[in-house]
Amino acid sequence: MGAGELDYWSDPETVNTIGAARQAFAIGAARRLEMLGDMVERFEDGDEVLPGVSAVLTPGHTPGHMAFAVAGDSGALMILGDAIGNHHVGFEAPGLPSGSDQDQGLAAQTRLALLDRIVADDMTVVGYHLPGGGIGRAERMDGAYRFVQAG
Structure with missing residues (x-):
């Protein structure tokens, strides 16, 4: 997963800054990423x-x-x-x-x-x-x- 995307959805503050309409999405994304843990490999633009x-x-x-x-x-x-x-x-x-x-x-x-x-x-x-x-x-x-x- 792209490093910026991974950092954003893993950040506990995202749920507070994303806006009410997308809070459930942020909560779900964070849960899924936590479940995946070390299985997710980070990459950068151009990799x-x-x-x-x-x-x-x-x-x-x-x-x-x-x-x-x-x-x-x-x-x-x-x-x-x-x-x-x-x-x-x-x-x-x-x-x-x-x-x-x-x-x-x-x-x-x-x-x-x-x-x-x-x-x-x-x-x-x-x-x-x-x-x-x-x-x-x-x-x-x-x-x-x-x-x-x-x-």
Whole structure:
């Protein structure tokens, strides 16, 4: 687990600072992490977590959220996690705040930087909340982006 994320959810003060709507989530996360104990391995931004898979810090949805860049013979791939929650806001209006993000301003900055990287590096994306199985590409479109499903 990313070091920043692990530290945040393990911190006993998180439940007092996360806000009432997310307190139950914080309590559950802390309990699960305590149960896992030493089974959790910490990694940092840029660390290779598996051969060819590098952690990419994408904060905002949560403080230490990570995406993962995968290098391969047929091109690069970015596993988005929750850095981009849906194609409407995430691609078409990436600078807008999203209620699913803990730090909405930081999440918007992260989305913009992540999409810039994805387009610049011509990466395939895998997004858990994207349509059509969540695999596709990002293209620049009218000052924003669009998600193009793999097909």
